[in-house]
Amino acid sequence: MQASRSLSTPAPWLRVGLAGALAIGAVSAAFGQSADRQATHSAITGDALFSNDSDHFREARGYLGYLFSNGWGLGGGVTYYGAPDWSARGRGLFGQCRSADAQQTLSARVGVMDTDGHTTPTGALDFMRHVTSATSLGVSAERDVVDSIKGIENGLTYDSLALVLDHQFTPRFTVGAVAGAMWFSDHNTRPFLRTRWSYELVQNSGVNAYIKTRHYYDTDPGLGNYYSPRWLGEVSGGLSWRAALSDKAVFFVSADTGRQNTESGGTGIWGARIGLQNHRSRKMQWQVAVETTNNHTSGFSSGGDGYRYTSVTGQLVVPFN
Secondary structure (H helix, E strand, C coil): CCEECCCCCCHHHHHHHHHHHHHHHHHHHHHHHHCCCCCCCCEEEEEEEEEEECCCCEEEEEEEEEECCCCEEEEEEEEEEEECCEEEEEEEEEEEEEEECCCEEEEEEEEEEEECCEEEEEEEEEEEEECCCCEEEEEEEEEEECCCHHHHHCCCEEEEEEEEEEEEEECCEEEEEEEEEEEECCCCEEEEEEEEEEEECCCCCCEEEEEEEEEEECCCCCCCCCCCCCEEEEEEEEEEEEEEECCCEEEEEEEEEEEEEECCEEEEEEEEEEEEEECCCCCCEEEEEEEEECCHHHCCCCCCCCCCEEEEEEEEEEECC
């Protein structure tokens, strides 16, 4: 599934990218036949990530694609990783599919990336379906490169698969859970469980109190390619607020603090996020968010005392009538 090769011979990753696009098209067609979808339009899609941490590891990702009116399309992406006296770049092609109706949503991307001379298939899938008026079930899957210095140099990848549950117990109390596993190409396996418990403090105010938990276990810890303790458990609590700015945009902000424990001991963790997105009633969709945290498990960095991680993310969907 993985080979080391020069960036100057793109024919193999072109073939894989086109094959992935055809596969996505077949899935999209099947999905469209099985659901009463809302009318769709062709669209330009874009995703971007810029991050930096206190270890001076920088990451920049950009994806740009085109969706046809049936919900599937093509795209490409570039990546850059940098640290003092070190850098790496990547590029790739992918097929994509997006579809949504009142009952379910689907977002998928399958292709191939060539990062620092290592070529590997990559992809992501998120699918959610309302099984009752209060309960949604879904699946999330991903394959990507391990974005640490050693991970990139050694061409490491990971595969993840998870089941997703979201249940609204009352109009103001919601619980979400994600359970699954990650399989790294250095033979480490990481089962994980994440939960989020959210309660709206004042009805229809957009102000919520929440508790987040995360637990995972590494079968082969301490390999040195990325942060991999024998086990990790964390819990944090915080507040979030969403507010509409007229009928054009939505402002959102959240902040939380808690504690993280591993076999090496415990430490306090905190995080904050702020951003804007347009109203869901609009055809064009966009979102910009800034996040900062001292939790080094936000990526694959080993981190240390006084660690900080900051990222800026953006998403864009521009439909054509």
